[in-house]
Amino acid sequence: EDQVTQSPEALRLQEGESSSLNCSYTVSGLRGLFWYRQDPGKGPEFLFTLYSAGEEKEKERLKATLTKKESFLHITAPKPEDSATYLCAVQGSVGNQFYFGTGTSLTVIP
Amino acid sequence: DADVTQTPRNRITKTGKRIMLECSQTKGHDRMYWYRQDPGLGLRLIYYSFDVKDINKGEISDGYSVSRQAQAKFSLSLESAIPNQTALYFCATSGNDFQPQHFGDGTRLSIL
Numbered sequence: 104e105d106q107v108t109q110s111p112e113a114l115r116l117q118e119g120e121s122s123s124l125n126c127s128y129t130v131s132g133l134r135g136l137f138w139y140r141q142d143p144g145k146g147p148e149f150l151f152t153l154y155s156a157g158e159e160k161e162k163e164r165l166k167a168t169l170t171k172k173e174s175f176l177h178i179t180a181p182k183p184e185d186s187a188t189y190l191c192a193v194q195g196s197v198g199n200q201f202y203f204g205t206g207t208s209l210t211v212i213p
Numbered sequence: 214d215a216d217v218t219q220t221p222r223n224r225i226t227k228t229g230k231r232i233m234l235e236c237s238q239t240k241g242h243d244r245m246y247w248y249r250q251d252p253g254l255g256l257r258l259i260y261y262s263f264d265v266k267d268i269n270k271g272e273i274s275d276g277y278s279v280s281r282q283a284q285a286k287f288s289l290s291l292e293s294a295i296p297n298q299t300a301l302y303f304c305a306t307s308g309n310d311f312q313p314q315h316f317g318d319g320t321r322l323s324i325l
Contacts, residue, residue, distance in 0.1 A: 137313045146217070146303050146316030147256075154311065190256070194311070199263075200271070201246075201314060205255035 105130045105195045109204035116181055116211050124176040124189055124207045132196030136174050138167050139190040141206070147190050181211045216240045219304050219317035227325050232291045234320050236304030244307045245287040246314065247271075247279060249300040256303065262287060294324045 106129045116122055128136065135154055139147035151160040153169035160167045164185065166177040176189055188206040195202070217238045226232055236245065247259040258271030260279040268279060276298060278290045291298055301321050305314040 135311050135313070139316075144318070146305075146318045147314075149313045149315060152311075152313050192256075192314075199310060200258060200261070203256040205253060 105193065105197075105200075105202045107191055107193055107202050107204040109189075109191050109207050111207060112205070113208045114210070116178075116209070118182060118211055118213050119180045121177070121179045121181070123178070124209070126174040126176070126191030126204055127172060128174070128191075128193045128202075129172075130193045130195040130202070134194040134196055134199070136169055137192045137194070137201070138165075138174070138176055139192065141188045141190055150189075178209070181209075183211045183213050185209065186211045217304055217306055217315055217317035219302075219320050221320060222318065223321045225323045225325065226294060228295055230294050230324075232294050232322070234289045234302055234304075234322070236287045236289070236317060238285050238304075238306045238315075240306050240308075240315060241284075242306035242308050242315075243284060244309075245281065246305040246307070247277075247287070247289045248303045248305065249273070249298075250303060250319075251300050259289065296324050298322065299324045 108127045110125045138150040141147045151167040156171045164179050168175050188208045190206045192201045192203045220235045243264045246261040248256045262281045280288050301319050303319045304317045307314045
């Protein structure tokens with residue numbers, strides 16, 4: 104069964120304190136792994152797609168990496184505006200459905 | 214204007230009422246999805262449609278129905294609402310395989 108687990112559930116960082124969020128997955132035939140950011144009262148906003156192990160994508164202070172079993176979202180020198188819930192999702196080859204993790208709630212303290 | 218628009222944004226109703234949530238998109242995508250989001254459970258798929266003539270049940274379709282009126286419109290109905298259907302509902306669209314989903318800003322539904 105396709106499954107996505109994110110850790111930690113919540114993370115508090117001081118401004119400038121770098122860290123990583125984890126997304127572990129089990130999927131039949133990975134078509135893509137997706138990272139989203141969700142702000143309160145809003146829908147998830149797409150950040151990155153990773154397709155194969157070894158791939159990396161970067162955007163401002165965020166960098167996503169992918170192995171055969173997990174993905175990391177690295178946040179370098181975070182700012183308070185990076186505070187949000189970060190969601191990970193995978194799309195498998197069976198049924199073309201997307202499976203979401205429960206997210207990591209990130210708070211960056213000034 | 215938003216690419217994926219959901220109406221209403223908030224709705225409070227009573228047990229037993231019929232409710233329709235609507236979604237329209239301007240992205241030109243064929244694929245549309247309905248999810249519900251509950252604290253601690255993440256996003257769970259209710260129904261999805263890959264084109265106007267294609268409707269598929271997701272993980273939690275019991276108690277819900279959908280209609281794909283056009284490529285750009287996908288509505289979700291609760292025929293007889295019950296309190297445990299209180300949740301945040303999201304519509305999403307995607308292009309072909311390997312493409313990410315794009316979400317609306319959700320409908321917060323409360324059933325008393």
